[in-house]
Amino acid sequence: MFTVICCLLAGEAGVSGRFLTVASVFVINGHLSPGLTLPLFMRCSGTSSIMANLRIYVTLLVLQAVQFEACHALWCNCSTPQCLQEGSRCETDGACVASSSLLDGQEQRVRSCLAKEKLVPPGQPFFCLSAEGLMHIHCCYTDYCNSMDLKVSTAPVPAKDRTLQDLIYDLSTSGSGSGLPLFVQRTVARTIVLQEIIGKGRFGEVWRGRWRGGDVAVKIFSSREERSWFREAEIYQTIMLRHENILGFIAADNKDNGTWTQLWLVSDYHEHGSLFDYLNRYSVTTEGMIKLALSAASGLAHLHMEILGTQGKPGIAHRDLKSKNILVKKNCTCAIADLGLAVRHDSASDTIDIAPNQRVGTKRYMAPEVLDETINMRHFDSFKCADIYALGLVYWEIARRCNNGGTILEDYQLPYFDLVPSDPSIEEMRKVVCDQKLRPNIPNWWQSYEALRVMGKIMRECWYSNGAARLTALRIKKTLSQLSIQEDIKV
Ligand SMILES: Nc1ncnc2c1ncn2[C@@H]1O[C@H](COP(=O)(O)OP(=O)(O)OP(=O)(O)O)[C@@H](O)[C@H]1O
Ligand SMILES: [Mg+2]
16 A cells, blocks of 8 residues: 655745645655645635645545556565565566466465566456366456465366367357357366477477377467467457368467466367478379369468458458468368468458568568568558468479379479578578569479469469469469369369
8 A cells, every 4th residue: 555745845935925835755565656746826825725725735646646556566475486585475567366276186376476468368368267177367456465365166177078179169159259268278278188299380389289089289389479379379269260271279378387388379180280291291193282272272262351240250361371381181181370470450440450560471482572571561452462472382382292294293392492592581582582573483394284284374373573463362262163173073
């Protein structure tokens, strides 16, 4: 709480009256803070006037005190090792937290501070959500309010005989249409047993985990990458995003052990790994090529599409499309993954949901207008056109591995492998793509095989320097659907 110390200073005012200066100091949790200083000028010297002025002053002082109460830093009880030297307390601009968790049969109680920036999403911050049967968390907002001892509730966890897919289907269709409720996400995440590491990317590691007899993929972000974790979880939970060609999101969870926070993103597991892994390992038949290309276009068309209405979805641009960010499912179709850099369009106000930075994504796959910074970032469609350019590069990677067009079979290569070094700089890419206007080579012999001819034509129309002239994902999807009917392919 706070104490107020006031003092009065009286003096002569020039023309016809007197002045009285009232000053105050707040003492808040041992810290001195200057309060209100007000000269009360009195033309007449009657006591009623002094009292009236003092009343105004006291009112202002109370208002200021209320304001101080509202914005001063909060003190909380703290049981983490770092707080021991600080008198087992911590100071925060956010909330006090008390948690009790049941991990491996042991009950662990932690009291700590939670910074304001972690109170996201507003109203139901991830960090303040309990997971039934596993963790009970209480966030509160007054000094030392986290002194209580919580018990882990033993409410039932999701029924044992339901599969994850059943659960996601039931709960997401009855709820917001965007996935599991947050407390279920946490329950699922905390009962996953990690098995083996399957990959490493810019933001952390990807593991295969087991949940009730099934495989799941767990992307683990370091606490430094909290923003990326949050953004990716946020995008995956966009209403109505779920689609067979977009990686199925299961859960986001943040485990705070008092010393560091481990951030998890749980999704469907695909044993073939990424399209990059798949094409390195296998060649594809014409049918295989069309299935991969058509399913990738379907996923991208769904991502790009705005669906109007209460059960609608905003248009989303991926901004980091590449063969490493597309997974190959058991049925050899694609699932687009890694939505951490995506942007969403609010068509009502024609705005983009985050301030888009100029050049994100992977340099090798950047469209010419991204490389030379001429992209119009106020226009959402520009981002979709940049995705289409990258899709064309992915198609080139797939088509090179097609073995039905004849005996000529090319090895796997990244786009521009023959024109830039590995890990090229923006400048190296810009010279090739913008100045020399070069694109990956489309061999002449592709013209002799209908499927490869169509693929080559699509690629060229994805690679125009003018983004607006490129095909749309929906157009590509239609062209490839026709091709699949023509080639008698069941998709
Ligand atoms: N859901 C999944 N199922 C199976 N394997 C996966 C899954 N998600 C990721 N992987 C594997 O883990 C690897 C690492 O993925 P991650 O997205 O972290 O990095 P990346 O895409 O390789 O690189 P970048 O950081 O540039 O995106 C992938 O290349 C893929 O092989
Ligand atoms: Mg990736």
